[in-house]
Amino acid sequence: MDPHLLRTFVAVSRLASFSAAAAELGYTQAAVSQQVAALENDLKVPLLTRRPVRPTEAGRCLLDHAVPILLRLDAARADVMRLAGGPPGRLRVGASPLAATGLADALARVQASVPRLEVAVRVAARDAVAAAVAEGELDAGLVDGVVAPSDPLRLSETSPLTAISTAEDEVVVALPWSHPLARRAGLSLPDLADARWIDAPAAAAPLGDLRWVAGTDGFRAALRYDGTDLYTLGALVAAGHGLSLLPGPVAGRLAGVRAVPVTSPRLLYRTELLHGSTPPDSPVAALAATLGQRLPGAPHSPRRSSAPTP
Amino acid sequence: MDPHLLRTFVAVSRLASFSAAAAELGYTQAAVSQQVAALENDLKVPLLTRRPVRPTEAGRCLLDHAVPILLRLDAARADVMRLAGGPPGRLRVGASPLAATGLADALARVQASVPRLEVAVRVAARDAVAAAVAEGELDAGLVDGVVAPSDPLRLSETSPLTAISTAEDEVVVALPWSHPLARRAGLSLPDLADARWIDAPAAAAPLGDLRWVAGTDGFRAALRYDGTDLYTLGALVAAGHGLSLLPGPVAGRLAGVRAVPVTSPRLLYRTELLHGSTPPDSPVAALAATLGQRLPGAPHSPRRSSAPTP
DNA sequence: GATGATTACGGACGCCGTAAGCATA
DNA sequence: TATGCTTACGGCGTCCGTAATCATC
Numbered sequence: 062m063d064p065h066l067l068r069t070f071v072a073v074s075r076l077a078s079f080s081a082a083a084a085e086l087g088y089t090q091a092a093v094s095q096q097v098a099a100l101e102n103d104l105k106v107p108l109l110t111r112r113p114v115r116p117t118e119a120g121r122c123l124l125d126h127a128v129p130i131l132l133r134l135d136a137a138r139a140d141v142m143r144l145a146g147g148p149p150g151r152l153r154v155g156a157s158p159l160a161a162t163g164l165a166d167a168l169a170r171v172q173a174s175v176p177r178l179e180v181a182v183r184v185a186a187r188d189a190v191a192a193a194v195a196e197g198e199l200d201a202g203l204v205d206g207v208v209a210p211s212d213p214l215r216l217s218e219t220s221p222l223t224a225i226s227t228a229e230d231e232v233v234v235a236l237p238w239s240h241p242l243a244r245r246a247g248l249s250l251p252d253l254a255d256a257r258w259i260d261a262p263a264a265a266a267p268l269g270d271l272r273w274v275a276g277t278d279g280f281r282a283a284l285r286y287d288g289t290d291l292y293t294l295g296a297l298v299a300a301g302h303g304l305s306l307l308p309g310p311v312a313g314r315l316a317g318v319r320a321v322p323v324t325s326p327r328l329l330y331r332t333e334l335l336h337g338s339t340p341p342d343s344p345v346a347a348l349a350a351t352l353g354q355r356l357p358g359a360p361h362s363p364r365r366s367s368a369p370t371p
Numbered sequence: 372m373d374p375h376l377l378r379t380f381v382a383v384s385r386l387a388s389f390s391a392a393a394a395e396l397g398y399t400q401a402a403v404s405q406q407v408a409a410l411e412n413d414l415k416v417p418l419l420t421r422r423p424v425r426p427t428e429a430g431r432c433l434l435d436h437a438v439p440i441l442l443r444l445d446a447a448r449a450d451v452m453r454l455a456g457g458p459p460g461r462l463r464v465g466a467s468p469l470a471a472t473g474l475a476d477a478l479a480r481v482q483a484s485v486p487r488l489e490v491a492v493r494v495a496a497r498d499a500v501a502a503a504v505a506e507g508e509l510d511a512g513l514v515d516g517v518v519a520p521s522d523p524l525r526l527s528e529t530s531p532l533t534a535i536s537t538a539e540d541e542v543v544v545a546l547p548w549s550h551p552l553a554r555r556a557g558l559s560l561p562d563l564a565d566a567r568w569i570d571a572p573a574a575a576a577p578l579g580d581l582r583w584v585a586g587t588d589g590f591r592a593a594l595r596y597d598g599t600d601l602y603t604l605g606a607l608v609a610a611g612h613g614l615s616l617l618p619g620p621v622a623g624r625l626a627g628v629r630a631v632p633v634t635s636p637r638l639l640y641r642t643e644l645l646h647g648s649t650p651p652d653s654p655v656a657a658l659a660a661t662l663g664q665r666l667p668g669a670p671h672s673p674r675r676s677s678a679p680t681p
Numbered sequence: 682g683a684t685g686a687t688t689a690c691g692g693a694c695g696c697c698g699t700a701a702g703c704a705t706a
Numbered sequence: 707t708a709t710g711c712t713t714a715c716g717g718c719g720t721c722c723g724t725a726a727t728c729a730t731c
Contacts, residue, residue, distance in 0.1 A: 062374065062444050079711060092697050094712060099696090104448065106455035111711060112705060119455050122648045126447030126530060130440065134372055137436030138414065145416035145429050209519075211586020220436060276521020338432045389686060402722050404687060409721090421686060422730055 064134055066100045067127040069093055070108065074124055077114045129219060132195070136220035139197025140337045151179035152344040153199045155190035158264050158289040159311060160203035160332045163228065167351045174351075175344050184289065186263050188217050194335050195219040201336040201345045203352075207232055207266040207306060207328055209274055214333050223339075227352040228332040231309035232266075233320040235298045240319070247324035254279025259303035261286040264294045266306040266330070274328060291315065374444055376410045377437040379403055380418065384434055387424045439529060442502070446530035449507025450647045461489035462654040463509045465500040468574050468599040469621060470513040470642045473538065477661045484661075485654050494599065496573050498527050504645050505529040511646040511655045517542055517576040517616060517638055519584055524643050533649075537662040538642040541619035542576075543630040545608045550629070557634035564589025569613035571596040574604045576616040576640070584638060601625065 072082040073093060083093040101108050108120035116124055152171065156164055161184050172178050183190075183199065190202040195218070206214045213224060234253065236243045242253075254275060260268045260282035271280040283303040286294060295315035298305050308330035312320035334352055339345045382392040383403060393403040411418050418430035426434055462481065466474055471494050482488050493500075493509065500512040505528075516524045523534060544563065546553045552563075564585060570578045570592035581590040593613040596604060605625035608615050618640035622630035644662055649655045 062448055064372065064374065080709090089698055090711070091699080091713085095696075098712085104451050104455070106451060114711090119451050122454050123447060123451045126443065126450060130443050130447065133436065133440050133443070137433060137440065138372055140436060141414050141416060141429050141433045144432050145414070211583075273521075390684090399723055400686070401688085401724080405721075408687085424686090 062100075062103065064131060066096050066103075067123075068131055069096045070100055070120075071124065071127050071131065073097060073109065073114065074116045074120065079114065132192070132219040136195040136197070136337075139195070140220065143197055143200075144338045144340060149200075149343070150177060151181065152201070152348065153181045153183070154201050154203070154348070155183045155185055155193050155199040156203040157187040157190055157205055158184055158291070159308060160205040162311070163332070163352075164203060167348060170351045171344060171347045174347055178344055187214075187267070191216045191222065191335055192219055194222060194337060197337065200339075200343075201334060201348055203227070203332055203334055205308070205330065205332040207270045207274060208331050210327055210329055214331060215270070215273060216335075220337075222335045222337055225334045225349055225352070226331055227334050230330040230332075232323045232328040232330045233307055233309045233312045234323060235265075235295070235305045235307050235312045235315060235318045235320055237299050237301045238317065238319050239301065240304075242321065243319040245321055248321050249325040250275050250323055250328070251277065251325075253304065257283035257303040259284050259286055259294065259297055259305045261288075261294050261297075261305060263287055263289045264291055271306060274326065372410075372413065374441060376406050376413075377433075378441055379406045380410055380430075381434065381437050381441065383407060383419065383424065384426050384430065389424065442505070442529040446505040446507070446647075449505070450530065453507055453510075454648045454650065459510075459653070460487060461491065462511070462658065463491045463493070464511050464513070464658070465493045465495055465503050465509040466513040467497040467500055467515055468494055468601070469618060470515040472621070473642070473662075474513060477658060480661045481654060481657045484657055488654055497524075497577070501526045501532065501645055502529055504532060504647060507647065510649075510653075511644060511658055513537070513642055513644055515618070515640065515642040517580045517584060518641050520637055520639055524641060525580070525583060526645075530647075532645045532647055535644045535659055535662070536641055537644050540621075540640040540642075542633045542638040542640045543617055543619045543622045544633060545575075545605070545615045545617050545622045545625060545628045545630055547609050547611045548627065548629050549611065550614075552631065553629040555631055558631050559635040560585050560633055560638070561587065561635075563614065567593035567613040569594050569596055569604065569607055569615045571598075571604050571615060573597055573599045574601055581616060584636065 069082060069086055069088070072085055073079055076082050076085065079093045079097070080090045083090045086093070097109060104119070106119040107117055108123060109116055154164065154168070164182065168180055168182070172180060185193070187204045187206065190199065190204050193199040194202040204214060204216065208214055234248055242248060250271070254277050258268055258280050259265070264286065268280045268282055272278065284297065286297055291311060292315070294305060295318050297303070298315070299317035307320070309320065309322065312318065334349055336345045336349070379392060379396055379398070382395055383389055386392050386395065389403045389407070390400045393400045396403070407419060414429070414433070416429040417427055418433060419426055464474065464478065474492065478490055478492070482490060495503070497514045497516065500509065500514050503509040504512040514524060514526065518524055544558055552558060560581070564587050568578055568590050569575070574596065578590045578592055582588065594607065596607060601621060602625070604615060605628050607613070608625070609627035617630070619630065619632065622628065644659055646655045646659070
């Protein structure tokens with residue numbers, strides 16, 4: 062169960078070829094063959110069929126474990142080395158599209174307090190941001206989502222990250238003006254499970270979040286929008302392609318759509334700042350302080366610690 | 372970042388001694404010293420202070436990652452080999468104390484349907500059961516806890532396990548008859564946050580669960596009871612040492628205590644069956660079927676899949 | 682001075698590359 | 707027949723154990 066063997070096994074499975082994996086990893090075909098054989102020998106189970114190269118049942122099972130394990134190993138290395146490296150002169154921040162809104166101000170204030178700070182910003186999907194922070198590719202990430210008041214955001218955690226709540230907004234449904242429910246003052250989420258929804262995981266709340274907080278299988282996507290642009294999303298809603306769940310302040314700025322608050326169940330659109338272990342004098346700590354909250358607890362024990370902002 | 376190195380690093384940290392770790396792992400002191408040096412050299416960070424042997428800040432950070440990683444590696448091996456081993460002639464089941472109640476009947480029915488089946492039962496704390504199932508020391512585990520209706524149990528997951536809801540009971544507060552709230556017909560959980568509570572993680576709902584579902588910092592323990600015996604717990608409640616949260620059917624059988632349902636928020640005392648990847652003809656599948664639910668989805672992709680029982 | 686971690690050195694094993702073998706499309 | 711995985715073998719590096727060295731209590 063050497064990580065080296067796991068890594069080549071994953072590569073072979075993904076590429077469905079020993080030789081391609083060898084090329085990618087800088088080995089010879091023979092070495093890859095031996096590594097896979099060693100793994101199969103260790104587990105006493107054939108993991109791959111040859112010709113065509115495809116994972117067996119046991120192989121798929123191992124893949125389900127191996128990928129997170131390898132991610133976690135990388136995250137561990139990144140976390141430790143980041144802690145040891147001392148405060149770097151740069152701050153690489155990621156954000157999911159809706160969370161990116163409030164970032165500019167905060168970054169300006171951090172730059173004012175830390176001289177000669179290189180800042181890089183990257184916008185990506187929520188889970189991608191979380192993964193990049195875990196891997197150490199980013200120093201911090203701002204992510205958002207729909208949650209019940211006391212719950213943390215549900216992220217696919219490769220490794221434990223410290224999470225700080227930085228903003229909590231009202232949750233609203235964006236509807237076209239012509240929609241029968243558009244004149245309501247408030248809406249109940251379960252009533253909307255069977256409506257037409259737009260799945261815009263990169264721009265609005267992913268429908269998976271809705272299913273989670275509502276505890277149903279509904280909220281099926283009538284249209285999928287993979288862009289991040291909110292005005293396109295607004296246009297899609299206005300044109301009647303479906304509904305979308307958004308934070309109140311954002312939805313209020315969209316033209317042609319009606320924003321109706323969700324009154325039941327009680328929900329919040331929360332933004333959280335994610336980061337790994339961090340020395341207290343780092344730019345990340347400054348960013349966390351700027352976004353309204355001091356870094357909690359000991360930086361060496363990264364655990365979820367969310368507290369609502371006042 | 373060889374797991375071998377991580378394992379010895381963890382052992383050295385735990386035992387605070389190179390030589391003790393060497394003895395435990397079957398190495399010489401010199402080998403352990405070299406392994407730790409190799410790890411520190413790889414990460415370019417001192418991980419341990421010598422004399423006394425104690426993890427540095429970076430070392431503690433690495434420990435936070437290394438322990439779950441090693442558990443997960445073991446879980447992966449166990450999961451794959453279990454899948455490959457074919458249906459074994461034995462069924463090792465673990466259960467948390469309250470969940471163990473309904474196990475006898477189900478096991479009898481499984482034994483009736485599978486000839487010559489060796490059955491072993493082990494009762495332990497909830498997280499210990501989950502860990503043992505992940506590690507493959509147990510084939511399945513029954514665990515219980517307090518949750519909101521649509522949430523899964525919050526387990527410290529080393530590796531993803533399939534979870535099936537097998538029972539859902541009313542949640543009640545066990546109070547002494549003399550308690551001012553004992554005559555109420557129903558209680559609201561937030562009102563009880565500041566009451567005296569008994570923390571009995573091995574027998575009743577852990578107080579951490581209450582804090583989670585209530586979203587508060589309350590529910591502080593006035594007394595901790597580490598046993599699993601429910602009648603002792605009942606006696607403690609009756610004597611006024613504190614309150615305890617229990618499933619309705621269990622609390623009803625305790626002498627001298629009053630059981631008042633929790634009406635707000637809406638909570639359930641749920642029991643879930645946990646298992647790893649499993650061939651469809653295994654005793655685990657039989658147990659799952661007996662407990663009221665077929666094995667869902669493909670056995671090679673272990674994910675949480677809970678559905679309420681009717 | 683004794684306990685215990687580190688450094689030095691030699692042997693064994695493991696792992697990769699080259700090259701030949703072999704099965705399948 | 708050709709592509710591509712497997713097996714055979716040789717060299718190199720890694721890792722462990724023994725033994726000597728060094729540091730701390």
